Amino acid sequence: MVAMHTIFTIFFCIISFTSRVSALLESCYKLQLPSPVLGPEALAFDRNSEGPYTGVSDGRVLKWKGSSLGFVDFAITSQNRSKELCDGSSDPALENNCGRSLGLGFYNRTGELSIADAYFGLLVVGSNGGVATQLATSAEGVPFRFLNSLDVDQGTGIVYFTDASARFQRSGDMTGRLMKYNPMTKQVTVLLRGLAFAAGTAVSKDGAFVVVTEAIASRIVRFWLQGPKANTSEVFAQLLVQPDNIKSNARGDFWVAANTGKEECRKEALPSSLDREEKVTLADADCGT
Template sequence: MRPKLLLTALIVLLLSALIAVKRINHSSQATHNIEKSSNNNFSLFEAVPIEDAIGPESFAFDPLGEGPYTGISDGRIIKWQQNQQSWINFAITSPERSLEIRILRLMFEPFVSLTDSVSQPRNYCLHSKDISECPPYSHKLWDPCVGLMSCACGSHILCEYEGYAEISTEFTTGIAGRDGCEGPHDHDQMEHICGRPLGLGFINTTGDLYIADAYMGLMVVGPNGGIATKVATQVQGVPLGFTNGLDIDQRSGVVYFSDSSSQYQRRNHISVILSGDKTGRLMKYDPENNQVTVLLNNLSFPNGVALSQNSHYILVADTTNCRVMRYWLQTSKAGTFEVFAQLPGFPDNIKTSPRGGFWVAIHSRRERVLEWVLSYPWIGNALLKLPFDIMRAYSYLAKWRGSGLAVRLSEQGEVLEIFEEKSGNRWTSIAEVEETRWNFMDWVNNNAFCRQV
């Protein structure tokens, strides 16, 4: 076959795999159970958009029940303020970024008698490269540190100035010095600089937030936010190439997390699937001894993770193979690995349900042509060598061909119920689903989350 004809055939094959009209065969047992359990009452949900960025990937509520918090494409972790019905900045993961503190209100209380009178409260900005180094108190000051080095510490201001007065503040955080990171667009070319927070999880006893950043590794930030600190960037001499999902054992403080690939970064995640890459790992971090241990390796795109309620096992999404795997931590099966559930599409994050079992977000259904392509790794590798941006092609086509859904599985891996739109107002992708006593929430379309109303 001529090179041009071969190239054309491969391109047609790729497009067919991405936009095939026919769905996966519904005669399989797992899919059959899903269809019987469908629930499509989407009128009960409202979308809350994300401004100035895209790509909410997972979310978490803090120990006080506030939030949710989510990481977005420009490297920020933002928090939902229910009383204000808006998002505020909480933290960033890139050490190259500085944090801008905007003072909203100043209340001056004279500490000593000075000749100068107190000026009217006004807004100003303070900058710090490492807020985590600030002590948990504020210095005394009269004038708000004009022209001097200063930094913010929790809800106080640390400032060096020759005047004296006591100051208390209320402020929100904004991001400064972020050339190329701002704006409601795809930040994939800047992710390695801006950071890309994915999995999130709070320690209930301390309020610390652990973060799986796709490029920065496993990180943690205190309950007041700021710049996150790196916990692990490599394990057994192998760098974390695509840190993804995490979950926390609240009894021990151990953090379980996945590294999806050591060969491909997040911005090339389609390559992980098409190439048949098997360099993924499931790991645990023990804060007691600051050690990271590899539980499983040679995995195909390990994604979201979820610990069982009794901590006997942990689930990990096997995205490439459209299934969820179970790794036993305790009982006589400890150390063994098995298939937990086969799914009709590509699983993303996993969350426990308060009604029992687990919610699995399925990013999109796997269609027949794509299933065939993935069964022959040489085809996927050939597609990756074509002279065009496969990630861009996938992103464009997913906007009008995506078909996300959410499945609740029992503790035995059986399908209990599903949320999937069939009335025409489809959800192009779903990254995570969480159910609470008050509402039910899930991420949709990479730029908003939906909540039950």
Template structure:
């Protein structure tokens, strides 16, 4: 599928806090998200702004990003300041599962997926730049992103992959044989093989028309949904081919410059072969920097690092 269809906004739900960076739907159609003040929220009845209700589940004391609901009711949280956490929504308790790897503090945990065998894989977007200076990593393009694994028995995480360009969303294939990792800085999805003759190796899963952020899997047989935080930026891609010293100087300037998100937003759904099954876009959008998307009922819910709420859109889109 090469042509996109229109992403149709229905309404906006304010959360009273900035930056619902990741949105995930639970088994009851409620949406979970984390916001900049550290709180983990659960949003009920998103079908109408009049009925929507926001419930506070916990406070991580940091900056929650990627979320992963667990079968036992727990919630895994990638916190950009505190590392990989486990939250108990019933009690509101927060436990640190990993805050360092090989003696290095985890600076920028981004997204996480739990597999049926109890192992947990999670991404680190950058080893050089914290969340507040994320643009520096995108500009410098030095490839310090990582994929880490926490074994089923717990303990210390191990580094599985290095050299990723701003590693971001991560999700598992339907048969559990591979993971898909979003590399924001390279506008691509990378496949990491867990089993079979290619186990431990990577290949290209999909090249995208924009910069991918979080990934969300719609059930075992559903597609991978990916948010495009920005369209492709040709001058940036040209800069990425310049010498490291040039990119470094540009990055130092970029972290001090005001950032205004693009007015064009998009989300995509892909099958397990990497084929696009949905591509929805909207130009001149008032809701900007879409960093996540999930589906619940007839709706798509969009999260954003930039906004103070979530956008609810028609799932079907329009021609």
């Protein structure tokens, strides 16, 4: 069970890398969400390093404006969203009207924010926010059921995103997919099928591959985009926990938020299962990272 503080607040940790990740924590602080909003999901910073931006339970994408203003409205994904009905809601029955943004990623060249919404598909909104524009709701004739995360390749603008299930709304199974959206052609391409609850995804620093977490299989899979292994996949890391979101940093390391099913906070550096230098760092969901 996820600790309550991870539901109501967002935690940030400033990390300096040394030999053991568990000893790296220098400072943490929390950003309080406006009450009664719940469930912060996905984090993104814009090209000016402003933010973070996060999607919350009532369908809004919020932006942090500093301690004096806190979080303010930035974007919504539902064209017919009722502010009176939705604002502050944590009722899952209202999500198909209010929206539920689970994946966020900026393309720094344009300042646009791509959004993966569990009900309204893949969308994009300009740097000034507002009502997002819908880009895609299906791939190969199969509707999106549970878009869960995304990442934007800063070199190409291509958006990589996951659908946790091709069959069930807001539930994951063994039919998850990893896909890409090309803004030049406006086409969606399925890269991987049959994923075990496709959750997080992240592009490598050099754009050579993309990784996707499988919550049910407790592993991270790598899909090669370039090089002699292009268009093939392999296990990147096998875990003992259920991974969710994954992010890469400026060093090319990957940070994974995972559910260990335990109450204690744990951070652990996981070596790559392959012969590259990427580092995979695991953070328990209860750590709030």
